[in-house]
Amino acid sequence: MSEIKAKGYLSPLSEEAKTSKWAYIKEWLCSTDAKRIGVLYLAFATFMGIFGGVLSILIRIELAQHGTVLFEDPSTYNALPGLHATAMIFFFIIPAFTGVANFVVPIQIGAPDMAFPRLNLAAFWILPPAALTTFFGFFLNSLPEFGWTAYPPLSNNVYSNMIGADFWVLGLVLVGVSSTMAAINFLATIFNMRCKGMKMFQLPLFTWSLVVTSFLILAATPVLTSALLMLTFERMFPGAFHFFNPAGGGDPILYQHLFWFYSHPAVYIMILPGFGLISSVIQTFSRKHIFGYALMAWSMMAIAVLGFLVWAHHMYTTGIALEVRVGFMFLTMLIAVPTGIKIFSWLATMWGGSIKFDTPMLFALGFIAMFTIGGLSGVVLASVSVDIQLHDTYYVVAHIHYVLVAGSMMTIFAGVYYWYPKITGKMYNRFWGKVHFWITAIFLNVTFFLQHWMGVKGMPRRYYDYDPQFEWANAIASYGSYVLFIGQLIFVANLIWSWKNGEDAKANHWYGDGIHLEWFIPSPPDHHNFHEPPEWKPIVRHHEHPDQPAGLWHSYKD
Amino acid sequence: MASQDAENQESGWGWLGIGNLYRQYMWVWVWLFVLTIVEVYVPEPHVFVDLFQTLGLGFVAGWLEYFNETIYIPYLGQHMAFIVVSLVLMALAKTWLVAWYYMHLISEKPAIILIACAPFVFSLFLTIGLWPWTTTFGIPWDLFVPD
């Protein structure tokens, strides 16, 4: 066995691990180093992302043509959309952001590690068993068929009398535990472990986004847990618990309220880290400070608070009072204001900058362009009268995918490409990175854009079959999704190949333009990040200041 | 943080002549105790009548019953709004006492106080949002609906 030669935090810690591969792997799996845990998160998220992608391809194969294509039994198909959503939301997007944040946040604030390293490791290790539990129905051939929303009465023991559904509920509770543990850790770290000079309003925006996201997780996730607890009791002891059963004096709408009180903030949990991440990428590749830093931070907080006040816009067709719906419509449309502040601030950051079109920047630009489409279709859906027509159609599917694929997923790609030299100490293959971007950007639109039209014309979501008039559009969407999926394999292959064969990365790899602390330590960073406690030279945010005349790029070493 | 109001650790001790009791904590405890009694009395005034009777204090039970029948129930106790509002206010007062003095928010940084207040704000949002509203708030919405 040859000696394991790796630099920085990748290098083995114990003598035994230097020569034994198994000892080295064991060291990784039991490491409390936030950087290693971050990489574990990313590896797990990649695996689950491919799993969720396979499920979506199965859906698209079935829908490629009118009539039966792949599944003889429609009930098999019925399980897939819900499981695809569960895999992507809880096991791909959220862990991927947690992974990036685990690596980057402690370094950005100048801390040696997270506040509770062992809690961090525990939070990660809850995830794989949680995934196994959630999808255990695959092994028992009893998959839940109630979508990712699990509305009763469809999800109660009469209409979903399958053991796989109980496992699914339990798995989601475990995921909630894991993500709240991570959120507690992030808050304690960011509040209390900043280096000298790193005041709250000096934090990089990615770290700011993690503060806001962690609060969202803390306040929203437990409400889902309580709803799932009630659902489980009702499923397990139908004679004694009737929370959602009108026959026993309960109320099925209650579940939807509790569910969306979590799941609407959850879309901000999935997009706010992306917002913060894009802010880092854009300022680096434009060689300009982020425009309107303070407003960028405050608008994230505004989105978070408003995000708690809009959940019933998912429930316009459930018969809640019109006054309530109008109130929720107003608040929902209000969210476009802070989001608009962010979009225009990114554009203003680029304005007059010296822009370099590396892969992270391409993803950032693609994100701004296409997330705006998702945001605009969101404003359309927020309107009560329009939503009654569009509710549960493919318009909603198109909207959510423009927000989550063109939003969250593209920001994750931007972040992974951006910090890849820092994480691995190697540079990815630039050519294949750009190929990956163009495939993603083009075929994302091929897959999802026509779904707006299908929705407006009335094609319902989650259905096994559809009216023949939608066949040509569905065929285009299906072929688009195949190419989109294959494009993601290029990404995975590129990253794995480059880790072994890429050129060595410099400390401040992006033309020396990175301004946050992670770019002032070697690539890859050493164990405990800094050899001596760093000091942050505060950035003066005024445009006209003796130290920083307008337009001059801040240099940390000055 | 026993002695956020004190210069040294030894001051603030001694309550009713007992040296091992900390004064501020014991007064908060008295308030919690009194509020609990009033809380039970407000919706169920006769509970204490029964209690005194069981304890063999029939004459106290008699006085209390007289007070209930002539003063409390005719003037306050028959109004549901009074009962609900006062119960909720007393519960909030008790939670505030516990959080402020026993969980030491009194000497805590504003950041921690903000964190502590967050769930109250969010649960208020939640409760208002999912309340089974049946009123139209007196607004003739029908007028705005086109035929």
Place this chain on the structure above:
Amino acid sequence: MAAKEASIMEGPGAGEENLGVTNGKIGMWTFLVMDAMTFAGILAGYARIRWGSPADAPWPDPLDAFGVVGIQLTAFNTFVLICSSVFMVHVLAEQMRGNMEAAQKWLMATIFGGMIFLGIQAFEWTHLIIDKFGLVVLAGCNENFPATFYLLTGFHGLHVAVGVIYNTFLLVMMRRGKVTEEHTSTTEIAGLYWHFVDLVWILVFTFVYLIPVHPPGS
């Protein structure tokens, strides 16, 4: 202020810029935010079910459902929990003035209070399951009265049980000399959890037991 010194910079980890408290305290407070929201979900659900009860299955009056003795017993239980809370703050106060003997005695009293609470609750549950709640359903009342009651008080009882175990663990650490008068922060964090359990009980007690369906005068 001696007060602040107890919690600042105890244990490793806090950075140059911090909130002036230990990492552990921020961790516990943020955990409590999470826990409070779990209770908020269940309590808000309770509110919607209760105040949205259909006319043909009304919500029973708590006094009828629990009985006078039940209300008295639970009021006593509230008193026990309040006493246990005041014992817990004395643990910290005695620890801060270096009197670990007394601190351990107060902690034992705290644990004892928690156990009494659990015992009375177990008695109450047994009594209600066997003698009472069948009657509520028979009377044509909302069948969710028992369901929400068991969910809320059961979930709270679980928290009390966890708190008793947590405090017992702390007591063992004190006895072994692992937690000394230096470690006030450890006790304070344990206390935060215990007071939170008390705080939630105040709300559960009000909403489940006290708020009536009809005013007493009617």
